[in-house]
Amino acid sequence: MNQVLLIDDDTELVGMFSEYLEQEGFRVNCAHDGETGAREALSGQYAIAILDVMMPRMNGIETLRRIRAASRMPVLMLTGRGDDADRILGLELGADDYVAKPCTPRELTARVRAILRRTQHSANDGPGITLTVGKLTMLPEQRRATWDNQPLELTSTEFNLLEVLARNAGRPVSKNDLSEQGLGRPLARFDRNIDVHLSSLRHKLGTLSDGRSCLQTVYRLGYQLIRE
Template identity: 85%
Template sequence: MNHVLLIDDDVELVGMFSEYLEREGFRTTCVHNGADGAREALRGEYAIAVLDVMMPGTNGIEALRLIRAGSRIPVLMLTARGDDADRILGLELGADDYVAKPCTPRELTARVRAILRRTQASVDNGPGVVITVGKLSMYPEQRRATWDGVPVELTSTEFNLLEVLARHAGRPVSKAELSEQGLGRPLARFDRNIDVHLSSLRQKLGPLADGRSCLQTIYRLGYQLIRD
């Protein structure tokens, strides 16, 4: 799938993004308000949605809530530069990543490719591979995970980050590594994406036998998935 849904009330900007994406081999559909955009995203016909935060009526945050209530489609948020509150709230609600506006079509396309590369990547180890760490089981080809046999609902980026940690279980993984392997891009200065996604993962995964989270912060080294 290479069909991109663009949701933004700025018709001229969306047209520019759409034209560039289509030159790069993507199909695009453009919607110019949040309510219609959320309904369109829930149709299941798109590889990714690009969603602007600042829209009249149903804004991007409200549209994201509607999307996440019924779909795990990757969502890339467009946020105002320096607006950390909307950025963090969007990540907490299940956005996969964000791009600060103004941004170039080239930057947007690179970020879309990075998300889709991880989402759609085939597993080199062959079919049926299962990564098991304690009560956690991950099925990369099916993009699903379970904890003690119970399905865990993860966003695309949460799955990517947890897979990286699971493949390196028992040792710390730096934020730079997690950004490169999980987000598909270098870690930016003051970027809190990883921290917000890991906080969400802690809430979704069950505790260890002693009550601790299986995801531990290792001072100055990064994050570690504990073997239990």
């Protein structure tokens, strides 16, 4: 599935991005306001939505909120270069990643590929492979996870990061490794993306028998999923 929804009111920018994405083998549909974009995103036709923060009628943050209320589809946010507050809020609401504008079509396309690469069924995993760490069970090929037999509602990036941690359970994983393996890109300087996603995961995962979070920060080493 390579259908991309591009939600942005800048028609010139949308045209440039659409042309490049189509040259790279994607099919692109566009929406120029948040209400239309949210409605299209929830139609089930798209592999990913690219969503600008600043739009008329309904801004990108509210559009993301509406999408996340009903869908786990991957969402890549377009933000202003200095809009740290919007960027963090977007991640907290469930955006999978962000690209700061101005950006090149090549950079945008690379980021889309990185997200989709991690959401596709892994050819390296055998059918039915299961990752189990304490009460956590993950089925990577099916993109499903449960805690104590209850389903976890995870965004695509949260699933990616949790899968990396589960495969390395019992030992710390650096933020750079999490970024490269979970987001498909090196960790940028001052990038809080991983921290925000891991904070969200802590709230969604259950606790150990002693009441501690199963997801721990290891000073100067990264994050670790604890075996119980």
